Amino acid sequence: xxxxxxxxxxxxxxxxxxxxxxxxxxxxxxxxxxxxxxxxxxxxxxxxxxxxxxxxxxxxxxxxxxxxxxxxxxxxxxxxxxxxxxxxxxxxxxxxxxxxxxxxxxxxxxxxxxxxxxxxxxxxxxxxxxxxxxxxxxxxxxxxxxxxxxxxxxxxxxxxxxxxxxxxxxxxxxxxxxxxxxxxxxxxxxxxxxxxxxxxxxxxxxxxxxxxxxxxxxxxxxxxxxxxxxxxxxxxxxxxxxxxxxxxxxxxxxxxxxxxxxxxxxxxxxxxxxxxxxxxxxxxxxxxxxxxxxxxxxxxxxxxxxxxxxxxxxxxxxxxxxxxxxxxxxxxxxxxxxxxxxxxxxxxxxxxxxxxxxxxxxxxxxxxxxxxxxxxxxxxxxxxxxxxxxxxxxxxxxxxxxxxxxxxxxxxxxxxxxxxxxxxxxxxxxxxxxxxxxxxxxxxxxxx
Amino acid sequence: xxxxxxxxxxxxxxxxxxxxxxxxxxxxxxxxxxxxxxxxxxxxxxxxxxxxxxxxxxxxxxxxxxxxxxxxxxxxxxxxxxxxxxxxxxxxxxxxxxxxxxxxxxxxxxxxxxxxxxxxxxxxxxxxxxxxxxxxxxxxxxxxxxxxxxxxxxxxxxxxxxxxxxxxxxxxxxxxxxxxxxxxxxxxxxxxxxxxxxxxxxxxxxxxxxx
Numbered sequence: 068x069x070x071x072x073x074x075x076x077x078x079x080x081x082x083x084x085x086x087x088x089x090x091x092x093x094x095x096x097x098x099x100x101x102x103x104x105x106x107x108x109x110x111x112x113x114x115x116x117x118x119x120x121x122x123x124x125x126x127x128x129x130x131x132x133x134x135x136x137x138x139x140x141x142x143x144x145x146x147x148x149x150x151x152x153x154x155x156x157x158x159x160x161x162x163x164x165x166x167x168x169x170x171x172x173x174x175x176x177x178x179x180x181x182x183x184x185x186x187x188x189x190x191x192x193x194x195x196x197x198x199x200x201x202x203x204x205x206x207x208x209x210x211x212x213x214x215x216x217x218x219x220x221x222x223x224x225x226x227x228x229x230x231x232x233x234x235x236x237x238x239x240x241x242x243x244x245x246x247x248x249x250x251x252x253x254x255x256x257x258x259x260x261x262x263x264x265x266x267x268x269x270x271x272x273x274x275x276x277x278x279x280x281x282x283x284x285x286x287x288x289x290x291x292x293x294x295x296x297x298x299x300x301x302x303x304x305x306x307x308x309x310x311x312x313x314x315x316x317x318x319x320x321x322x323x324x325x326x327x328x329x330x331x332x333x334x335x336x337x338x339x340x341x342x343x344x345x346x347x348x349x350x351x352x353x354x355x356x357x358x359x360x361x362x363x364x365x366x367x368x369x370x371x372x373x374x375x376x377x378x379x380x381x382x383x384x385x386x387x388x389x390x391x392x393x394x395x396x397x398x399x400x401x402x403x404x405x406x407x408x409x410x411x412x413x414x415x416x417x418x419x420x421x422x423x424x425x426x427x428x429x430x431x432x433x434x435x436x437x438x439x440x441x442x443x444x445x446x447x448x449x450x451x452x453x454x455x456x457x458x459x460x461x462x463x464x465x466x467x468x469x470x471x472x473x474x475x476x477x478x479x480x481x482x483x484x485x486x487x488x489x490x491x492x493x494x495x496x497x498x499x500x501x502x503x504x505x506x507x508x509x510x511x512x513x514x515x
Numbered sequence: 516x517x518x519x520x521x522x523x524x525x526x527x528x529x530x531x532x533x534x535x536x537x538x539x540x541x542x543x544x545x546x547x548x549x550x551x552x553x554x555x556x557x558x559x560x561x562x563x564x565x566x567x568x569x570x571x572x573x574x575x576x577x578x579x580x581x582x583x584x585x586x587x588x589x590x591x592x593x594x595x596x597x598x599x600x601x602x603x604x605x606x607x608x609x610x611x612x613x614x615x616x617x618x619x620x621x622x623x624x625x626x627x628x629x630x631x632x633x634x635x636x637x638x639x640x641x642x643x644x645x646x647x648x649x650x651x652x653x654x655x656x657x658x659x660x661x662x663x664x665x666x667x668x669x670x671x672x673x674x675x676x677x678x679x680x681x682x683x684x685x686x687x688x689x690x691x692x693x694x695x696x697x698x699x700x701x702x703x704x705x706x707x708x709x710x711x712x713x714x715x716x717x718x719x720x721x722x723x724x725x726x
Contacts, residue, residue: 208584211534211535212534212535212556214552214553215553215554215555216556217555218551218554251584251586252534252558252582252584252586253558256558288586290586290589291589293590294590321593323560323593324559324593324594325559327558327560328558331559332558336555336558383577387562390561
């Protein structure tokens with residue numbers, strides 16, 4: 068008996084040893100990584116076992132005392148969050164641009180996106196959504212996608228492992244929460260990034276904020292919002308980097324051919340991981356503007372000089388370059404620096420948006436989903452929340468993001484009235500079949 | 516990158532079919548001889564190229580792969596533009612993916628060139644014990660609709676090469692028999708007799724200018 072247990076132990080250690088060298092065959096990773104609950108396989112510091120987003124050890128870590136200082140500053144902000152956002156937002160923004168300390172990132176994202184408040188004001192809601200059966204149409208697709216998100220990340224590598232289970236819980240809960248929206252494949256990587264940082268329930272509310280406040284319409288049927296942003300993006304490129312613009316135009320490369328994944332996944336599948344985190348830090352604080360800017364910086368980088376263009380003379384060559392951005396060409400600090408200094412403001416994006424909406428209507432008719440005004444990051448969300456609570460004198464309304472959902476979480480009556488009035492002005496002229504209007508959507512319709 | 520390769524024709528081929536049937540793995544098997552159990556979901560468009568020899572001709576196949584989820588169909592018109600061939604893929608173990616074939620076919624003919632060469636592909640023959648779509652059913656359907664037909668396994672590399680070769684061969688046959696005239700299919704570059712052919716007017720190859 069004793070002997071056999073010794074044998075077992077030595078066998079186990081043998082197994083672990085043989086696992087510790089990352090297999091030559093990358094495809095076997097993931098099938099069994101959960102047996103190494105002891106993290107025997109070497110991951111990079113972000114949990115990647117391999118793949119294109121694996122970080123070689125060359126990343127320079129910031130000094131310990133600097134890191135500690137930053138943590139203290141953030142902890143101080145957490146303690147007086149509302150005040151910081153309303154009175155010293157520039158400082159908050161600056162600190163997000165410097166990068167949020169990894170130990171505090173999860174909490175910071177939830178405060179920046181206001182998902183913390185959704186979580187707190189809806190106790191038990193997530194469990195309730197989980198208990199619902201869900202639409203098999205969506206559950207089927209979600210199940211098929213579980214093992215196809217960051218297969219090289221330790222959390223999602225194992226089939227049926229806890230990462231994939233949580234992913235299922237979050238994505239399913241969303242389809243129950245918004246049955247009219249259902250599931251869109253690009254939501255999975257977004258949810259997965261959140262799950263790398265926080266528990267499922269927190270990730271769920273954060274996902275809600277991304278889908279409804281930061282990037283409304285991105286994951287909705289018809290994908291009109293993403294197509295519109297493609298047009299806006301292309302037109303901004305004309306200002307920012309005419310050379311890249313002319314090149315893409317010359318080879319008739321539609322924005323949707325390269326920016327769909329960038330925008331819908333907020334670059335989580337495109338950039339080296341250290342960059343992904345920095346981009347998400349800024350994105351949560353400043354909103355979609357950051358997504359546009361990162362995309363523009365990448366195009367500048369890939370197609371911004373005669374030399375670079377010489378290598379990609381052709382539609383396919385260009386597409387290939389844009390779909391496989393060499394990680395060494397994107398340096399974290401340089402990327403952030405360029406993103407920060409790019410003169411693409413919220414106002415510019417909004418102005419371009421109205422132009423593109425008008426063009427869309429002229430050339431393609433009415434939009435199926437009316438464009439919803441997105442909130443440009445933390446301050447905008449905060450401001451909106453303040454206004455909403457001022458209107459809601461009843462006090463029963465708690466800010467719920469962009470779209471007060473049907474059912475028990477509905478907006479107060481005064482808001483609904485406002486809602487109705489706005490809706491009238493936005494009434495669709497030619498609604499397509501199968502269209503459903505969501506209650507409360509009018510709240511955020513752009514007034515311009 | 517292949518931009519300076521010599522070739523006689525460029526054929527654009529699209530992969531379509533429901534999510535999870537193995538489109539991306541068919542693509543990677545054909546262009547890179549790779550298979551990935553946990554390949555990432557395709558969001559938007561992916562594509563890859565491979566140059567093959569067909570008799571005395573060199574053909575560059577540009578194969579486009581797209582997300583199968585219904586939602587993405589809204590953005591696929593750019594994807595069909597210029598396609599001269601299509602592999603319409605279903606999973607032989609998932610009958611639902613076969614049932615949607617007709618819908619995909621309609622989608623294809625709505626957006627692509629009417630002369631497009633289409634092959635119906637039943638993938639995942641390695642999972643034969645779980646088969647739910649009989650070969651004969653699919654074969655009959657393909658015949659009735661004038662489609663080529665093959666069953667493949669991207670995992671075991673069965674028939675993948677043949678599937679693409681047959682589609683490319685059929686495209687070439689159509690083009691050279693003048694069933695399709697130049698211009699009706701924009702991505703086809705009918706070469707001059709000089710082997711190192713430039714592309715069509717829309718897509719100038721760099722070989723003559725920037726090397």
